[in-house]
Amino acid sequence: MAPYESDGSSGAEEADDLRWGRRKAARYVVPVAVVGVAAATIGLVPALADSGDPNLPKITAQQLIEKIAKSDVQQLSGTVKISTDLGLPDLGGLESGIASGLAKGGDGSSADPTSKLTELASGTHTVRVAADGQDRQKVSLIESAAEYSVIHNGKDVWGYDSKSNEVYHGTASQDGKRHKDEAPATPKDFADQALKSVDDTTSVTVDGTAQVAGRDAYKLLIKPKHASGTTVGAISIAVDAKTGMPLKFTLTPASGGAAVVDAGFTRVSFARPAASTFDFTPPKGAKVTEEKKDARAPEHAQRPGASPKDFAKAGSRVLGKGWNSIAVFDTGTKGGVPSSSGKGDLSGFLGSLGDHVSGKFGKGTVFSTRLVNALITDDGKVYVGAVTKGTLVTAANTGQ
Template sequence: MAPNDSAHTTEEARDLVAGRRKAARYLVPVGVAGVAAATIGLVPALAASGDPDLPKISAQQLIEKIAASDAQQLSGTMKIKTDLGLPSFGGLGSFAPKGGAGKGGSSASPDSKLMELASGSHTLRVAADGPDKQKLSVLDNASEYSVIHSGADVWAYDSASNEVYHSKRAPGGVREGRPGKAPEALPATPKALAEQALKAVDPTTSVTVDGTSHVAGRDAYQLVIKPKQSGSTIGAIRIAVDAKNGVPLKFTLAPSGGGKAVIDAGFAKVDFGKPSASTFDFTPPKGAKVTQDDGKGHEGKGHDGRAHGGKDLKGSRGEEFKGLNVIGKGWNSIARLDVPGGKGIPSAPSGKGGKGDVPPEARKFLDSLGDKVTGKFGSGTVFKTRLINALVTDDGKVYVGAVNKDALVNAANAAK
């Protein structure tokens, strides 16, 4: 086993992790689930046993090795196990997020299909040949779902429903029929996920090299990232980094509360050779329903719900989330914003013929996630997962972050 070494980066964090930004939507728990799906979309899993004897390396050198990695070609099989502590989405009916391509959406739309990666165990096949050719396939017992990016085309196919989703990019990466940049795909390699984790590294972070391992038959260093602060829901992030080319091979996120990992994912097999060109070919099967995403349903908005050129998030009725502010630093950063209309979570219908903003089954789902809390700020509900938590106050304030309930309540009290 290689000797342990440690180093701490001093670069200030540039962003909140993507999950924190997107979690602060009008119906926070569903946003949290979507964030989780986006976060794990192409994370890797399953390591082999054994500890290779590798040259000593510092944490700073290993981070630089990841950043300098230029491996753009790979193919392999990954396993993903995710436990966010979310209840089943079954029974939500039309309340659950759907694809936004064309009228009625499509079951093959990546926006809806990849939500399934937010829980349970999944087997994936991945392939990449540079920035313009990637493929991800989610394998099931009797079906397969694939997303293929080849040049200007993005195809997705769901064999279970025999539906196809298609979008096209004009030169420069702009989606045809849509202003601004096209929505970015989920990370096509483990490197992209590791880079997201490394954005959170600042003086509030401990970064160490914790020995070595074998992953998918390759020698790897173990990079461990931990918050120095208390109050974060994240206990540690462990990244197995290929000793030869610096590509992250395995990603594990352990919660501060203990128990099994929130995300445990990595390559079971990997090959850094050039994939066959035919890997990225796709022709819609005969009889398949094809939905063309012309961008009209998303005009003026980016993939995160923000108006292009603007800074405010949009609510479900087009109202703007206002007062966006970041409280605290590092791993304990909390995003604060105002719900449209100045009210808390919408109510469910009451009584026969009663009116409300949320269907009863959706209200039940929200309540199953929430804990009622009170404080100097008044009263509200804390919605919980094992990773992202959110406090929605009854007077329409939202506090969201990868922090525990007490941290959210303290932030709300301090804002008064």
């Protein structure tokens, strides 16, 4: 994605500064877990529209990106409103079955954070977050008459589902990073992932100011320089003018309409949360599941992020560049996806969700959302990216 477009500064010195800013930003990146072939992209309800137009000192895109990279907020608490509009079809309750299957495929508990990620793929959600340094964080998903929480306190990571009264217990990584199963829950999580991919295919500008959750903010606008082939229209990040922390993240699709990703604070405080916020003891009678250690593959291979580098680490190859990057996996399984003429209800259902395509590569099925599309070929290859169906087919035909 691209060099920063500022207002009047240029030259080799600026280029060096920009590369420094990108390297600094990359240090703060938190990988985004992938839910199936559609990444866990999260949006915000329209009620979080910007309010006010604060008069702030002028700032260049370069200065703003460096402000984000230098941000070092250690204590905060607040509420994030989340909704998702990937344009997924109505699965008629199948979502809960998928979540259950993920839990069984993971550590077998409804409190396993992995099993909760699919809930963020559609609908509207309220998330409460709290942090006190690198060793204490809490994320709570507020549900109807129930609550799900992930608590990191020292070496322990707890997941608790009040609805099923189940508890998941794991350990934090030794390098102090977030636990491998934590879902992205704040605008910073999404902003970090977007900034990680900034290169020369992207336009980055300052797009005025706004107020978010009562805080004055600058708006950073990230757009593909050439929209052809990508499903991404633009990314807007509201950056707190004082702390440099992202307060709101909005991703709009190239096709127009509602945002696919639009996550933002409705309330935020940078005061230190009470220590008791991070205390957790399994309730009486709760079923406790301990995390299973999987020594078969390194963590990054089990849970790839969303950037081309992450896909490469996960054992895939990457075709294209920037916004048109496509990850290619070879599953080794022949036969592709069951068609609508296959036997059984599930076969017909799966076939009806995709578009059947053919080309020099053979035959396959394309599964589409408003952001992430995937082509599964009959010879077992998977092409996936934030690109159009035509771009996937062309990549499969040429292998480039």
